[in-house]
Amino acid sequence: MSSNLGNKIIKRVSFNPNSLRKPAFYRLSLGEDALRLDALLDENSRIEVFDKIDAQLTELVRIKNPGKNLSPEDVEQLIKQHTQLDDLAYYGVWVFYPWSNKLVHILDEEEFIAVRTNRNQHKITRKEAEILRSKKIGVIGLSVGQAIALTLVMERCCGEIRIADFDTFDLSNYNRIRTGIHNIGVSKLTTAAREIAEIDPFIKVVCYEEGITEDNIDDFLIKDGKLDLMAEECDSLDIKILSRIKAREYHIPVIMDTNDRGMIDIERFDLNPEYPVLHGLLGDMPYQQLKGLTTEQKIPVMLRLIGLQTLSTRSKVSLLEVGQSISTWPQLASSVMVGAGVVTETARRILLNQLTVSGRYYVDSETIIKQDITEAPAYVPVKLNELSLDEMRGIIKDAQQGENGAIKDKDVLKALVSDAGAAPSSGNDQPWKWLYSKNKLFLFHEEARSYSFGDYRNMASYTSLGAAIENVALSAHKQNIDISVKLFPVENNKKLVAEILFNGIEQTKSTGATDNLADYIYTRTTNRKIVNNEPAPDDVLQQLQQATESVEGAKVFFKTDKAPLQAIGRIISVVDRIRLMHPHGHYDFFHREMRWTEAQAKATRTGMDINTLEIPQQALMALRLFSDDNIMKVVRDIDGAQAFKGFSIPAAVNSAAMGLVTMPAYTPVDFINGGRAVQRQWLKATQLGYAYQPLIAPLYLFPRIVHGGGEDLTGQMIAELTQARDSFMQLFPGDEKRGEVFLFRIFKGDDVVNRALRLSLDDILFID
Numbered sequence: 001m002s003s004n005l006g007n008k009i010i011k012r013v014s015f016n017p018n019s020l021r022k023p024a025f026y027r028l029s030l031g032e033d034a035l036r037l038d039a040l041l042d043e044n045s046r047i048e049v050f051d052k053i054d055a056q057l058t059e060l061v062r063i064k065n066p067g068k069n070l071s072p073e074d075v076e077q078l079i080k081q082h083t084q085l086d087d088l089a090y091y092g093v094w095v096f097y098p099w100s101n102k103l104v105h106i107l108d109e110e111e112f113i114a115v116r117t118n119r120n121q122h123k124i125t126r127k128e129a130e131i132l133r134s135k136k137i138g139v140i141g142l143s144v145g146q147a148i149a150l151t152l153v154m155e156r157c158c159g160e161i162r163i164a165d166f167d168t169f170d171l172s173n174y175n176r177i178r179t180g181i182h183n184i185g186v187s188k189l190t191t192a193a194r195e196i197a198e199i200d201p202f203i204k205v206v207c208y209e210e211g212i213t214e215d216n217i218d219d220f221l222i223k224d225g226k227l228d229l230m231a232e233e234c235d236s237l238d239i240k241i242l243s244r245i246k247a248r249e250y251h252i253p254v255i256m257d258t259n260d261r262g263m264i265d266i267e268r269f270d271l272n273p274e275y276p277v278l279h280g281l282l283g284d285m286p287y288q289q290l291k292g293l294t295t296e297q298k299i300p301v302m303l304r305l306i307g308l309q310t311l312s313t314r315s316k317v318s319l320l321e322v323g324q325s326i327s328t329w330p331q332l333a334s335s336v337m338v339g340a341g342v343v344t345e346t347a348r349r350i351l352l353n354q355l356t357v358s359g360r361y362y363v364d365s366e367t368i369i370k371q372d373i374t375e376a377p378a379y380v381p382v383k384l385n386e387l388s389l390d391e392m393r394g395i396i397k398d399a400q401q402g403e404n405g406a407i408k409d410k411d412v413l414k415a416l417v418s419d420a421g422a423a424p425s426s427g428n429d430q431p432w433k434w435l436y437s438k439n440k441l442f443l444f445h446e447e448a449r450s451y452s453f454g455d456y457r458n459m460a461s462y463t464s465l466g467a468a469i470e471n472v473a474l475s476a477h478k479q480n481i482d483i484s485v486k487l488f489p490v491e492n493n494k495k496l497v498a499e500i501l502f503n504g505i506e507q508t509k510s511t512g513a514t515d516n517l518a519d520y521i522y523t524r525t526t527n528r529k530i531v532n533n534e535p536a537p538d539d540v541l542q543q544l545q546q547a548t549e550s551v552e553g554a555k556v557f558f559k560t561d562k563a564p565l566q567a568i569g570r571i572i573s574v575v576d577r578i579r580l581m582h583p584h585g586h587y588d589f590f591h592r593e594m595r596w597t598e599a600q601a602k603a604t605r606t607g608m609d610i611n612t613l614e615i616p617q618q619a620l621m622a623l624r625l626f627s628d629d630n631i632m633k634v635v636r637d638i639d640g641a642q643a644f645k646g647f648s649i650p651a652a653v654n655s656a657a658m659g660l661v662t663m664p665a666y667t668p669v670d671f672i673n674g675g676r677a678v679q680r681q682w683l684k685a686t687q688l689g690y691a692y693q694p695l696i697a698p699l700y701l702f703p704r705i706v707h708g709g710g711e712d713l714t715g716q717m718i719a720e721l722t723q724a725r726d727s728f729m730q731l732f733p734g735d736e737k738r739g740e741v742f743l744f745r746i747f748k749g750d751d752v753v754n755r756a757l758r759l760s761l762d763d764i765l766f767i768d
């Protein structure tokens with residue numbers, strides 16, 4: 001830019017202080033005003049004059065003669081008669097707007113109001129208009145409040161309006177606040193005052209430029225006459241409450257629009273001074289407690305106020321995204337305009353004594369104007385039939401009889417299978433069914449319980465089944481019962497996982513690393529607490545390693561330094577997010593694994609009871625929102641839920657150690673044996689006083705790219721997984737063909753209070 005142009009621009013920069021917000025009136029019939037206007041025109045060469053008094057008079061005389069079809073000559077005649085003036089400059093009033101240097105010639109107050117509100121009749125009768133003219137309304141907060149204030153003024157629902165806001169306009173306000181872009185940086189208060197004056201300079205506007213505070217709320221409500229109604233639209237939660245407490249004290253009704261689903265709240269403190277503030281939704285929360293909260297801190301309070309269930313889907317999505325892809329709540333012009341309309345209409349009826357209710361109402365066009373759209377669900381669940389007893393009997397028909405010590409005492413058998421049932425399983429799906437027949441104990445894979453996105457090629461199930469087998473082995477060993485386990489005894493039938501033979505009294509007394517582990521079968525739990533830990537000592541890791549690697553082929557690799565722990569936490573989080581975003585993964589987690597109420601958990605006795613997960617309140621709320629398919633549709637669309645990419649980092653970083661258990665190959669047999677190794681390790685950790693949590697999501701998804709060519713994943717998911725896989729291989733280098741069985745963390749922390757339920761023995765053991 002040339003310096004010349006720069007200078008020109010600087011010279012023209014508007015000096016327009018916020019304090020300029022009242023127009024000046026000049027009535028030339030008063031000599032003094034004529035002199036003042038004369039002087040103003042002399043000193044200010046930038047003034048533009050707008051003189052359409054003739055048009056206004058034309059309307060006036062037509063309004064006064066509603067039934068007549070007046071010709072232009074008639075009108076001219078009538079105007080002459082009415083004004084008794086040759087020079088119309090002396091008629092009415094000249095209004096000078098100093099912020100825009102506009103001098104406008106208008107009818108004086110009574111005639112101006114009569115013409116300006118003529119089209120209100122008889123939706124608003126003259127009598128009602130007169131009543132409304134005597135009313136004083138206060139509006140706190142001038143974002144949504146600006147639209148409300150202007151609508152109230154346009155409709156002339158009051159003679160005086162008190163407005164309060166301390167904020168200035170940002171460009172990002174312009175999606176919903178109707179004002180010119182020259183007002184960027186100008187106070188919202190000044191802008192509203194000016195716009196009111198530009199619509200109707202005769203309305204009294206009282207400005208509170210610091211917004212509402214403890215110091216000025218009384219003035220705002222009662223100085224120079226008590227308000228007849230308060231519209232509250234501010235962002236500060238403390239002021240929301242304080243202003244209501246005070247309005248209640250002074251018996252002033254309050255109305256609020258919340259800009260979502262056309263939600264309107266009415267609190268008739270005038271009719272019922274006992275009415276609880278905000279319908280009692282916040283209880284007796286002292287307003288001081290809510291001062292100066294950040295947007296994120298406000299969310300839980302706002303939710304109590306608005307109600308999570310009643311929010312619109314898009315608001316729920318936005319709620320999840322605040323602080324991630326967006327910095328604050330979204331608001332739309334359409335909602336603001338509807339809100340302003342509804343508030344004005346309701347306010348008018350309150351002021352005219354035509355409405356006496358208090359409560360919460362919705363003017364939600366989305367639910368009023370709707371159409372049933374049947375969209376294909378993102379995922380249609382696969383329903384498998386449970387294995388029947390006949391089917392199991394059919395499968396074992398060919399299993400050879402052989403020599404077998406058998407179990408004569410059924411209580412011993414039941415105890416063994418109960419111990420097996422206490423084993424951990426993926427999502428607590430307990431994919432096992434036991435059949436005792438022909439003196440042998442058969443273990444079946446109940447796929448109807450385990451079928452899921454995570455159970456790729458059934459490997460998660462095999463791990464759980466391996467853990468269950470290990471419990472039987474440990475328990476038998478404890479009772480000196482010698483057993484041998486044969487995996488997949490019937491060729492080409494993977495439903496029958498194992499056949500357990502009872503060989504009589506055990507000869508070898510000690511199995512070394514696994515001795516005594518049976519004692520911890522019922523104390524072992526999954527502990528999901530996050531407790532800051534020092535790295536686990538070497539001897540602990542060594543003992544865990546011994547227990548794990550006592551299964552042939554099993555290996556465990558530990559990490560204890562913060563940097564690799566952080567890296568693992570990130571990988572888990574990235575993969576967890578992919579699971580969330582994947583329709584099948586999402587379905588499984590929210591609708592198959594999770595039990596959202598205690599009753600649900602008790603009825604099924606499988607799955608994960610949300611109350612046992614020890615999830616912080618905020619995260620729980622987010623989870624509940626993410627469970628909604630409609631929300632997920634939008635989240636997928638915006639590639640949202642990015643916050644998930646850090647979700648598991650705290651759990652990882654605060655651990656005493658994390659580890660990976662591997663087996664030589666990615667095969668069902670190796671995963672069953674891997675499950676046995678895991679169970680030994682987990683029980684050993686329990687014995688050593690360490691809490692334990694599997695964090696297995698990466699091992700569920702990596703095989704889809706390593707062994708399955710990206711099966712059932714989108715390109716983006718494959719790309720993200722490939723990247724996560726690279727990081728993972730740097731942390732745990734090795735052969736891509738190995739079986740990666742378990743990823744877990746250990747830590748010292750308080751015990752779990754609520755244990756996960758198990759199916760009853762009748763559901764898992766069948767005796768022929």
Ligand SMILES: Cc1cc2nc3c(=O)[nH]c(=O)nc-3n(C[C@H](O)[C@H](O)[C@H](O)COP(=O)(O)O)c2cc1C
Pocket residue numbers: 422423424425426427428460461463464467524525526527528607608693694695696697755756
């Ligand atoms: C194969 C497998 C995978 C698992 N994955 C996870 C996991 O990723 N995150 C988690 O918190 N728990 C995981 N668990 C633990 C189970 O949720 C837990 O065993 C089940 O809910 C029963 O609870 P309990 O272990 O306290 O008895 C897994 C368990 C198994 C056997």
